[in-house]
Amino acid sequence: MxxxxxxxxxxxxxxxxxxxxxxxxxxxxxxxxxxxxxxxxxxxxxxxxxxxxxxxxxxxxxxxxxxxxxxxxxxxxxxxxxxxxxxxxKDITKGADLLTHESDPNWKSSDLKTNILRLFHYVLPGWEGDPVFITYPNPAHLTSQQPVQFQCCAIGIPAPKYQWYLNGQCLPHRRGRKMQIKAVKPKDCGSYLCCATNAKGERWSEPVELTLEHSPTRQKDIFFAVGKVALIIGNNCYLKHPNLLAPVVDVYELSNFLEKLEFCVISLVDLTHSEMLIAVNKFLQFLDNGVYGLFYYAGHGYERSGRNYMVPIDAPQPYRPENCISVQKILQKMQERRTALNVVLLDTCRKWYNADCALSKVNPLKPFGNTVYGYATCENAEAYEVQDGDSSSGIFMTYLKKHILEEKKVTHMLEDVLEDIGRDPLITGKQVMEIKHTLTESRALTDRICSPQSERLNRKAWDKENELPKQILLFSCGVEVELSFQSVFSNLIHIFARLIQTPSYLTDIRTILYICSDFAELSIPNTCRLGHEDSLLAMGSEGEGADCMLRLPDLQKCQNDIFIKLDLQCTNMGTGVCLQESLEHRIPKPWVARLFSQKDFSLDSAAGSSDDSRSRQRLQSSTNSHTLGHAGGISLGAQSKSSSEPEEHDEGDIFAAK
Incomplete structure (x- = not known):
């Protein structure tokens, strides 16, 4: 007792x-x-x-x-x-007016006044005590031996503790809200940032520069990457949640832009929880010293107390953090790989959800000066997609693709995107982009890859692994059909069949492609899969003039080679007899399936490939007649109605929140 x-x-x-x-x-x-x-x-x-x-x-x-x-x-x-x-x-809003009047040329959208408004409108209603900055340090440009003081302020329960960093290195004795240097020397110059922490979490300030007026002028640094790799995930078709329209298009367009920037791209759509974890782990294995890594996600998501969560397509209703993927954990793992540049772009909602759930355990991020975090929208807000007829695209991607090829520091490029989004009258007051970073070097997505390249991230080898060469199929009746392949995403291929040789005595020639292996059963059924976006993406160069097509989704689930069939039906004009033939074609186990299934996968692996998959060839049928099987393919002329609906908070069929 x-x-x-x-x-x-x-x-x-x-x-x-x-x-x-x-x-x-x-x-x-x-x-x-x-x-x-x-x-x-x-x-x-x-x-x-x-x-x-x-x-x-x-x-x-x-x-x-x-x-x-x-x-x-x-x-x-x-x-x-x-x-x-x-x-x-006290009087922090009054202080904001005094410090940041709009007539001040140094007034910026990230100033104290904006932070206070954001604090009262977004943070406090559901705030749980994690640190929130309301003032940030300001940059300084001084002459030698002048004093300087950086200061910031964060609210929090418990009261936050502060730690200052210079160029990513911890300053052990700088642990106050204010940091003063009595006489600035050249060694003090660089990028400063502050971390506020308490038992509920941590927040980092934006980095600020301290420079000296008479410092020797340095030649502009030129940066190179050892290699570039990107993991891009778009979840469209949910089993227990509203379907989205934009992610599949946004992932497709971003993949094309990143390939122009010499990135090795892993683009995946409609992943389950376990598949998202595998994809992230495989992506992390490609990261190494000097590599540029980029991670992009579009789909359903939410935020709570500074943690962002991505929702897999098989998440239950309602979902909890353990059913989702923590973005902060991915970023933490990316930093552990000591890459030269980490870019995380999150094109999803940041609304609060399931406030009673426990948070995932996330260790503080390392203060390496190599991380850029771009949110499509601000905290406790939604990200919208705009619909134009049959097409749909996220607001964030609409403006990102205008600037992503610009040769400028990645943070400056994203600031241009932010400004364009802010000027869009359709989303005024609804969506505002947010950028966080600790990038101290002027690294850009356009930086060239130095030689020698990373062997695992060699673009030529990467493209060769993903390439499926054209094939010629020869039927006994004399009809020749060309099969071509379009890798829409790493886990989705379109196969096109085009008649290239037809005897003059045949008429009413029709072809149908379908899958004849057990792989067809692996696909998760969803009517969204055959929507308008498929027909738009199919209209690439390979699809022009095609007579029929077949869609192979969910290639990451494939365990073996894939067997497809091409059925031919035609009429002999002389005899009036209807002819039917069928040819089977083997597609080696896709690269992405080998990536998902092998623990130690490398691009040099030739598993599942053979000589006949690397060159054009002619395959001849051994029989004159076959019964037509079930047609799993779709004709290019067929109309397929999508059952996808905009996400919640639809606004007059113009917006759909992710």
């Missing part, structure tokens, strides 16, 4: 705005009933707070105060909690 009173839960310090409703908690254990009394330190003495005789003290903050709780029992035993300081930030 306890003889003494033991404080089991101490109250914690806090840093909050004025008029914020705050609860201080104290819990104690003892052998008899306990009684609580709260006190505050006012001026030079401590005074009792009338009526504050409960374990929880509810206050509305007005000014900075010190609080303490006394616990006693009926035997006159007592114990005191720790003193806690509640720091109240």
């Amino acid at each position: 306890l003889k003494d009173i033991v404080i089991a839960e101490q109250p914690v310090c806090a840093c909050v705005p004025r008029d914020f409703p705050l609860t201080l908690r104290c819990r104690a254990q003892g052998s008899s009933p306990l009684y609580y009394q709260w006190f505050l330190h006012s001026e030079s003495f401590c005074k009792e707070i009338p009526g504050a005789n409960q374990p929880d003290l509810h206050i509305v903050t007005q000014q900075t105060q010190l609080y303490i709780c006394r616990v006693n029992d009926q035997h006159h035993h007592f114990a005191f909690s720790h003193w806690v300081k509640v720091k109240v930030l």
Whole structure:
């Protein structure tokens, strides 16, 4: 039995705005009933707070105060909690007006005023105490030996602790809200940033530069990449959630742009939870020293307390964090690979969801100066896709593709995207892009790849592994059909059949492609899969003039080679006899399937490939007549209606939130 009173839960310090409703908690254990009394330190003495005789003290903050709780029992035993300081930030909105008037040429959208508005409109209604910056340090350009002071401020419960960094290196003795240098020297120049942490999480400030006016002029640095690799995921067709329209188009377009920038691209659509984990792990294996890594996701998602989650297509309704993929964990793993540049682009909603769920455990990100994080929208807001007839594209991608090929620092390129989105009248007040980064070097997505290249990220070898050469199929009746292949995504191929030789005595010639192996059963059925976007993507150069096509989705599920059949039906004009023939063609196990199934996959692996898959060839049927099987392919002239619906918060058929 306890003889003494033991404080089991101490109250914690806090840093909050004025008029914020705050609860201080104290819990104690003892052998008899306990009684609580709260006190505050006012001026030079401590005074009792009338009526504050409960374990929880509810206050509305007005000014900075010190609080303490006394616990006693009926035997006159007592114990005191720790003193806690509640720091109240007074008149911060007034200060914002004074510091950031729009007439000031240094006024920017990321200034104090904007942060305060964001704080009150987005953070406080569901805020759980994780650090939130309301002021950031400002850059400085000085002459030698001048003093300088950087300062920032964050609210948090418990009150945040601060740590400053210079060029990604921790400054051990710089642990206050303010950091002062009495006389600036050349060694002090560089990029500074501050990390605010408490038990609920961490936040990083934006980096600011300290430069000297008379420093020797440096020649512009030229940066190279050892290799470039991108993982792009778009989830369109959900089993238990509304389907989306834009991700499949956005992934397709971004893949094409990144290939122009010499990236080795892994583009995947409609992945389950386990498949997303495998894809990320395989992507991480390609990252190494000097490599540029880019991760992009479009689909359903949400945010809670600074954590972003991606929703797989098989997520239950409702979903929880364990059913989703943490973006912060991916970024953390990317940093561990010591890459030269990490870019994460998240084209998804950041609305709060499932507030009662426990957070995933995420360790603090390393302060390496190589990370760029681009959000399509701001915190607790939605990302929209615009629909134009049969086509749909995300707002973020609409403007990203205008600037992604520009030869400028990646953060500057994204700032151009941000400004364009801000000028779009369709989404004014609905979607505002957000950029976070610790990039200290002027690295760009357009940087060239140095020689020698990374063997695993050699573009020629990469493209060769993904290439399926054209094939010529010869039927016994004399008809020749060319098969061509279009890799729409790494896990989705379109196969086109085109008549190239037809005898003059044959008429009414029709061809049908379909799959004849068990692979057809692996695809998750969803009517969205045969929607308008498929016909748009099929209209590439390979699809021009094709007589029929076959779509092979979910190639990551494939365990063996794929066998397809081409059925031919025609009429002999002389005899009027209807002829039917069928040819079977083997497609080696796709590259992405080998990537998913092998633990130590390399691009040099030739598993599943053979000589007949690397050159044009003619295949001749051994029989004159076959019964037509089930046609799993679709004719290019056929119309397929999509059952996809815009995500929730649809606005007049113009927007659909992801």
